[in-house]
Amino acid sequence: MSILFESSKINGMALSNRFVRSATWEGMAADDGAVTPKLIKTMVDLAKGGAGLIISSHAYVRPEGQAGPWQLGIYKDELISGLREMTAAVHDCGGKIVMQLAHAGNFAAEQLTGRVPPQSKMHFGQPVF
Numbered sequence: 571m572s573i574l575f576e577s578s579k580i581n582g583m584a585l586s587n588r589f590v591r592s593a594t595w596e597g598m599a600a601d602d603g604a605v606t607p608k609l610i611k612t613m614v615d616l617a618k619g620g621a622g623l624i625i626s627s628h629a630y631v632r633p634e635g636q637a638g639p640w641q642l643g644i645y646k647d648e649l650i651s652g653l654r655e656m657t658a659a660v661h662d663c664g665g666k667i668v669m670q671l672a673h674a675g676n677f678a679a680e681q682l683t684g685r686v687p688p689q690s691k692m693h694f695g696q697p698v699f
């Protein structure tokens with residue numbers, strides 16, 4: 571059988587196999603970045619489907635660092651209970667989940683954050699004239 575199906579460990583975190591769901595924005599969080607039942611169901615489906623480890627979609631760590639709509643957030647205490655619920659649901663299916671922390675910086679979505687990013691005239695490192 572392929573090594574992909576063998577259990578493994580990452581820094582002490584035991585994984586049932588070596589399949590990893592790459593960090594992927596689902597657009598399933600609430601407007602304020604909170605976990606939703608739809609997002610939990612998707613994570614459960616992934617764990618049940620055999621992803622030994624799920625990397626969450628990029629989660630913004632500060633309100634002004636939001637990159638896109640319905641993006642997962644981790645910038646205020648009120649978001650913790652939903653994140654705990656999602657984590658427990660994945661664990662219940664034998665899966666593991668880790669969070670990708672993110673701050674969009676210069677690429678933050680001004681329409682969503684209400685703040686103009688510094689050097690907003692840059693695009694992929696190139697000035698836009």
Ligand SMILES: Cc1cc2nc3c(=O)[nH]c(=O)nc-3n(C[C@H](O)[C@H](O)[C@H](O)COP(=O)(O)O)c2cc1C
Binds near residue numbers: 592596
């Ligand atoms: C819709 C979409 C959302 C994505 N969101 C993220 C993300 O939140 N964080 C991240 O690091 N990569 C993100 N990616 C990149 C994917 O995780 C992945 O690296 C990319 O699709 C290439 O996958 P592949 O190497 O299997 O072809 C996203 C990709 C897509 C298509």
